[in-house]
Amino acid sequence: MASPVIALLIVAVGIQFAAQAPINGGLGRSTGPLAAALVSNTIGTICLLLICLLGGWMAGLGRVGEVPSWELTGGLIGGMYVGVAAIVISRIGAGVVAAATITGQLACSVAVDHFGWFGIEVHDVSGPRVLGLLLLLGGALAMVYSREEASGTPVAGRSHRVLYVPLVLLIAALVGLQHPINSDLATHIGDFPAGFMNFAVGTVLLAVLVVASGKAVGLRRVREAKSYYFLGGPIGVITVVSSLAAVTEIGAAGLTSALVTGQLIGALVLDRIGAFGLPRVPVNWVRLAAVAALLGGTFLATS
Numbered sequence: 409m410a411s412p413v414i415a416l417l418i419v420a421v422g423i424q425f426a427a428q429a430p431i432n433g434g435l436g437r438s439t440g441p442l443a444a445a446l447v448s449n450t451i452g453t454i455c456l457l458l459i460c461l462l463g464g465w466m467a468g469l470g471r472v473g474e475v476p477s478w479e480l481t482g483g484l485i486g487g488m489y490v491g492v493a494a495i496v497i498s499r500i501g502a503g504v505v506a507a508a509t510i511t512g513q514l515a516c517s518v519a520v521d522h523f524g525w526f527g528i529e530v531h532d533v534s535g536p537r538v539l540g541l542l543l544l545l546g547g548a549l550a551m552v553y554s555r556e557e558a559s560g561t562p563v564a565g566r567s568h569r570v571l572y573v574p575l576v577l578l579i580a581a582l583v584g585l586q587h588p589i590n591s592d593l594a595t596h597i598g599d600f601p602a603g604f605m606n607f608a609v610g611t612v613l614l615a616v617l618v619v620a621s622g623k624a625v626g627l628r629r630v631r632e633a634k635s636y637y638f639l640g641g642p643i644g645v646i647t648v649v650s651s652l653a654a655v656t657e658i659g660a661a662g663l664t665s666a667l668v669t670g671q672l673i674g675a676l677v678l679d680r681i682g683a684f685g686l687p688r689v690p691v692n693w694v695r696l697a698a699v700a701a702l703l704g705g706t707f708l709a710t711s
Contacts, residue, residue, distance in 0.1 A: 414654050415666040421650045422670020426677075428643040429505050430684040432490065433497040435637035437685065440626035441495040444640075446614040447630060449490060451641030453611050456604035456649075468601030479593040483609025485586040486648065489579045490640075491614060496572045497686075505675070507548035508576035509583070510668045510702060515541055516584025517660040526588035540708030547701035548573070550694060588660055590652040603649045607641075637684075665707075672699060 428448075436444035460466050472480075489509075497505055518537055520526065586606075594602035618624050647667075655663045676699065682688035689695075 414657050415662060418650060418654055418658070418663060418666035419670040419673075421647055422667040422672075423674040424643055424670075425647045425667065426671045426674025427684070428490075428640045428647070429493040429497045430678055430686050431637055431643070432493065432640040433686075434684045435630075435633050435640065436495075438626075438629045438633040438637075440623045442491055442614065442618050442621060442623045443626035443630075444637075445487070445491040446611065446618050447627070447638070448640035448644065449487060449607055449611040449614055451638055452644045452648075453604065453607040453641075455642055455645050456600060456607055459600050460604055463600060465598050465600045468598035469604065471597045472601075472605060475593060475596045479589060479596070480605060480609050482586045482589040482593065483606040483611075484613055485579075485582045485589075485610075486606055486644070487610030487613040489583050489586075490610065490644070491617065492575060492579050496576060500572050500576075504548075504551045504573065505576055507551035507672075507675075507698070507702065508573050509580040510664075510671060511541075511544045511548045512577040512580025512582075513584040513664045514544060514661065514668060514705075516581040517664040520584060520588055520660040525585075526592045536708040540705040543701045543705030543708065545705075547698045547705060548577075550698035550701065584660065584664060587648075587651040587655045587663060590648065591655045594652050599649055599653050602652055603645065606648055607644070668702070672702060 432444050432448050433441070435447060436442075438444075439447065460469065493505055493509075518541065590602050590606050593605065597605070618627075651663055651667070654666075658666070676691060676695065678684070678686060679689040680691055
């Protein structure tokens with residue numbers, strides 16, 4: 409399949425991925441954010457286990473003991489991102505989470521391409537790529553400012569913004585490593601078994617966090633949640649499996665670029681219509697300028 413077609417398909421994946429954080433956030437209003445992340449990952453794990461069973465890919469899981477332990481860290485990264493996104497989505501909004509995720513992911517993906525980590529083809533960091541990263545950072549900050557201005561009320565105090573946005577940036581940078589790591593694992597055990605291990609490891613991490621933080625009581629209220637708040641797991645499955653299959657074809661930065669485009673489209677629409685209980689935020693000129701900066705930065709950073 410040609411690279412442009414693969415990139416277009418990943419754009420579609422990015423659009424649906426933008427819904428995962430607010431969906432998990434909606435579930436979190438019944439169970440608590442961490443418990444919601446655990447439920448979401450558990451559902452994703454079950455989905456992938458069923459796929460492996462029905463598709464005859466269980467043999468790949470039998471080879472897990474033969475792979476280096478670092479190839480299983482993709483699940484830890486995924487679990488951390490899902491947990492953080494579920495906690496901060498109601499405080500800084502889907503658009504801001506997407507913008508910070510974009511910046512962190514792409515910065516790390518450019519590094520992956522530059523150094524050729526995890527078997528990815530080497531691409532040197534050029535002046536346009538550096539300019540692109542600066543545009544992405546500016547766009548992310550503009551998203552934070554514009555959301556508060558457009559909604560008329562601050563979504564978080566200044567001290568909270570200083571904490572939440574860098575936190576998402578950091579976790580998102582690690583997510584830039586997740587797909588190449590998962591892809592490397594997939595070369596040894598297969599795509600769907602690698603996706604299963606990604607979710608299984610992340611689920612164990614989230615279970616430990618839920619128990620350690622005393623939030624397990626929230627799981628008792630899971631039945632109170634609306635049915636569509638359980639779609640976060642399947643959305644994650646689609647994203648992880650599609651990404652680990654595509655990253656070797658279009659590179660880490662190319663993959664992130666395509667995901668970026670889809671996430672931007674999806675996140676701005678979610679904010680605009682107030683989906684999944686999010687406050688409605690109109691698309692003003694500042695947010696349009698932020699989108700232009702992010703898209704321009706994405707183009708330059710992947711050229």
